[in-house]
Amino acid sequence: MWEKGAAAATDRELAISLARTGAFFSSNQAPLSSRTVRFLSGVHFPPGIRNTPAAALYGIENTNRGCPLNVSYAAGQAFPPARSLDGTTTGLGVTTGKADSRDSDPSAVNGGGVPLFKNGVLVGGVGVAGVKPGRAEFAAFRGAAGFLPSAPPPGAIFLEGIRLPFVKTRRRPAGASVGSFTGAYVAGPADGMPAPEGYLVLASASAELAASDVSGIIDRCIARAKRTRAAIRLPLGSRTRMVIAVGDLAGNILGLYRMADSTVFSVDVSVAKARNAVYFSGLSRAPADLPGVPRGTAVTNRTIGFGAQPFFPSGIDGTSPGPFFDLFERDSSNPCTQGAQPAGLNQNGIVFFPGALRRSAPAGSSSGTSACPI
Numbered sequence: 615m616w617e618k619g620a621a622a623a624t625d626r627e628l629a630i631s632l633a634r635t636g637a638f639f640s641s642n643q644a645p646l647s648s649r650t651v652r653f654l655s656g657v658h659f660p661p662g663i664r665n666t667p668a669a670a671l672y673g674i675e676n677t678n679r680g681c682p683l684n685v686s687y688a689a690g691q692a693f694p695p696a697r698s699l700d701g702t703t704t705g706l707g708v709t710t711g712k713a714d715s716r717d718s719d720p721s722a723v724n725g726g727g728v729p730l731f732k733n734g735v736l737v738g739g740v741g742v743a744g745v746k747p748g749r750a751e752f753a754a755f756r757g758a759a760g761f762l763p764s765a766p767p768p769g770a771i772f773l774e775g776i777r778l779p780f781v782k783t784r785r786r787p788a789g790a791s792v793g794s795f796t797g798a799y800v801a802g803p804a805d806g807m808p809a810p811e812g813y814l815v816l817a818s819a820s821a822e823l824a825a826s827d828v829s830g831i832i833d834r835c836i837a838r839a840k841r842t843r844a845a846i847r848l849p850l851g852s853r854t855r856m857v858i859a860v861g862d863l864a865g866n867i868l869g870l871y872r873m874a875d876s877t878v879f880s881v882d883v884s885v886a887k888a889r890n891a892v893y894f895s896g897l898s899r900a901p902a903d904l905p906g907v908p909r910g911t912a913v914t915n916r917t918i919g920f921g922a923q924p925f926f927p928s929g930i931d932g933t934s935p936g937p938f939f940d941l942f943e944r945d946s947s948n949p950c951t952q953g954a955q956p957a958g959l960n961q962n963g964i965v966f967f968p969g970a971l972r973r974s975a976p977a978g979s980s981s982g983t984s985a986c987p988i
Contacts, residue, residue, distance in 0.1 A: 618796060637729055638877060672966050675707055865888075
């Protein structure tokens with residue numbers, strides 16, 4: 615990390631978050647920036663178009679805040695949590711520039727996070743903060759010169775017929791001039807490391823599931839992923855790459871698998887989804903978390919997200935917030951929690967978009983299985 619002058623600690627953390635956003639959401643088959651992620655996270659898709667449903671990654675800003683996953687990693691397969699620069703607190707999570715929890719300004723965006731590639735392989739991200747977002751985006755884009763790939767045909771990602779933006783500010787913003795390259799390193803420079811792939815957490819057993827059950831679930835998810843067309847990968851027709859997590863009734867992760875080149879953000883998200891599927895469908899869930907839903911009712915992250923938006927039904931302007939919107943706001947302000955569940959080790963937040971199911975079994979036991987594809 616390099617800074618010009620005495621930057622505020624908040625700017626340092628923002629730059630880190632933006633760099634992670636560019637890196638965590640990209641893959642070898644698609645460069646995505648913090649601007650791209652913002653386009654996919656709002657209360658409408660496309661942003662600002664009234665009476666359209668929420669975007670595919672609604673609430674993604676609440677994830678990847680550096681919560682300890684409390685898992686037993688296989689040897690050499692650990693993922694470091696995305697914490698603060700000094701490692702003492704949680705990080706900012708995913709930064710997109712969203713104005714507030716109600717997404718009151720659909721044009722608000724921070725494009726200062728851009729991925730980095732070497733020979734077509736994703737190797738990291740660059741984030742710029744401490745200046746206006748337009749200047750930050752320009753600086754990040756220029757900093758990534760020589761480290762950005764040429765996108766395969768058609769040259770951009772189209773989702774539901776809409777072209778996703780990557781970098782808007784490619785020329786020096788009006789009023790900006792060339793400055794002097796004076797400053798100092800706050801951290802590093804250091805060599806980067808590739809993200810582990812394959813089994814991050816080896817399949818293990820619980821009272822309800824045998825290790826063979828866990829590995830079987832993961833194998834079937836992998837097989838399905840290899841048959842499913844990816845929405846955000848190039849060239850067209852590419853298949854999805856998923857991170858798959860299986861958890862038990864206590865939120866312990868019995869297996870965690872990262873397919874080659876799957877997005878890094880999906881590790882935190884898949885673990886949270888598996889835990890959410892169990893807790894919010896269980897008998898111990900606090901009634902206030904999902905008002906009007908009897909405890910023991912099977913719900914998914916799709917269910918939770920549909921009722922946790924500032925409009926209800928989803929995307930219908932002029933309506934009241936959904937019945938679970940308080941849960942969304944609580945999660946936004948309280949990282950590493952799971953609603954009103956008493957604090958515990960197996961909590962790394964709530965995910966408000968689809969990708970998890972509860973598996974019921976005899977004697978009322980169940981497990982949570984999640985897959986985060988992109």
